Amino acid sequence: MAATAGGQPPAEHGEPQVIWDVEEVNQMIVNENLEYVVIRKFSYGWPDIQDLRKLIPKQCELKGECNIDLLSNRHVLIRATLLEDYVHLLSKPVFYITQNNWSFLMRTMKWDPMFNHEEETTIAIAWISFPSLPPNFFGEDAVFSLAAAVGKPP
Structure with missing residues (x-):
């Protein structure tokens, strides 16, 4: 969480702000x-x-x-x-x-x-099929590389 030199949260227009970085948010997700x-x-x-x-x-x-x-x-x-x-x-x-x-x-x-x-979500679930995929391509790196050709894997 970002803070000013005095340890206080930053303010915008006199209102305090709390800002978390991505790593902090990810840790909160794990903690909860x-x-x-x-x-x-x-x-x-x-x-x-x-x-x-x-x-x-x-x-x-x-x-x-x-x-x-x-x-x-x-x-x-x-x-x-x-x-x-x-x-x-x-x-x-x-x-x-x-x-x-x-x-x-x-x-x-x-x-x-x-x-x-x-709001309606903008995230959609997509299932991709790779018929007859040889077993040597079942590893996470290989599957994510194949999926990346279609879009960003989670």
């Missing part, structure tokens, strides 16, 4: 267990948050622990503890949660630190 977070948006109604905490792990077939919190009246933040669950949640753009003969549509969004529930 936000590495494997997805957002689910309900389009047309949703069950109570207590019910969602029981229904989502079961109906989305999550293998590890997860924390489910309400971000807004339509957005749920899901903190997965396993990379496998994170990838699974991102791999389906739409899930349906069923309760009492009702199905509630949830759209999947990738979370980022600048997420604003009042």
Whole structure:
């Protein structure tokens, strides 16, 4: 966090400012267990948050622990503890949660630190297929090089 010579935060127009650099923000993400977070948006109604905490792990077939919190009246933040669950949640753009003969549509969004529930996200999930890719190209460096030809990998 940036500070002035006297240890006070910098001010702009007399108002104090707090400025974090990228490394500090990344450390906050790790400290708050936000590495494997997805957002689910309900389009047309949703069950109570207590019910969602029981229904989502079961109906989305999550293998590890997860924390489910309400971000807004339509957005749920899901903190997965396993990379496998994170990838699974991102791999389906739409899930349906069923309760009492009702199905509630949830759209999947990738979370980022600048997420604003009042705006549509500009981040899109893209899955790229490499049919018949030889096993010697399964390594992370090779796969990221192939993906970079399409766009910036995460």
